[in-house]
Amino acid sequence: MKFTESHPAVGSPQIEERSPEGFSFVELLIVITIIGILTTIVVVGVRGVTDRGTESTCAQERRVVATAVESYFASHEVDRLPGLPPVDGDQFERGLVSASVIRDVSAFYDVSADGSLVPETGSPCS
Numbered sequence: 001m002k003f004t005e006s007h008p009a010v011g012s013p014q015i016e017e018r019s020p021e022g023f024s025f026v027e028l029l030i031v032i033t034i035i036g037i038l039t040t041i042v043v044v045g046v047r048g049v050t051d052r053g054t055e056s057t058c059a060q061e062r063r064v065v066a067t068a069v070e071s072y073f074a075s076h077e078v079d080r081l082p083g084l085p086p087v088d089g090d091q092f093e094r095g096l097v098s099a100s101v102i103r104d105v106s107a108f109y110d111v112s113a114d115g116s117l118v119p120e121t122g123s124p125c126s
Contacts, residue, residue, distance in 0.1 A: 058125035061108045062117060065093075068102040069115040080113050090119065 023031075073079060076099075083091035084098060089110040096102045096111070108125045109117045119126035 003050055039084055054124050055074050058123075060106055061125070065102065065106050065111060066111050066115075069111060069117075072096055072099055073099045073115065081111065081115060083113065 081092040082095040084094040
């Protein structure tokens with residue numbers, strides 16, 4: 001006599017086999033929760049890095065423009081910057097560019113005629 005299926009012995013507890021078809025709902029919820037926590041940690045870490053980068057960029061831009069103004073004052077022996085028309089927030093910076101003291105107009109600061117720096121409207125440096 002041959003048996004093709006194994007049958008548990010009488011009186012022994014039957015072990016329920018798991019279906020290999022997929023994950024249970026609870027397992028999926030746990031994985032989603034862990035991914036959410038890890039994503040939150042990464043986003044907070046990246047935000048801190050970008051904030052420090054913006055602060056560093058503003059400080060560096062301020063130093064470059066202030067050094068350019070001081071250099072212009074010292075080399076031309078003046079106490080006011082020349083403005084180039086049209087009159088807007090960048091006319092004094094364009095004067096520094098035309099004097100070859102700086103390469104480009106600052107995206108973060110406006111320079112006044114006396115050389116003081118004012119953060120541009122909407123700039124992250126304000």
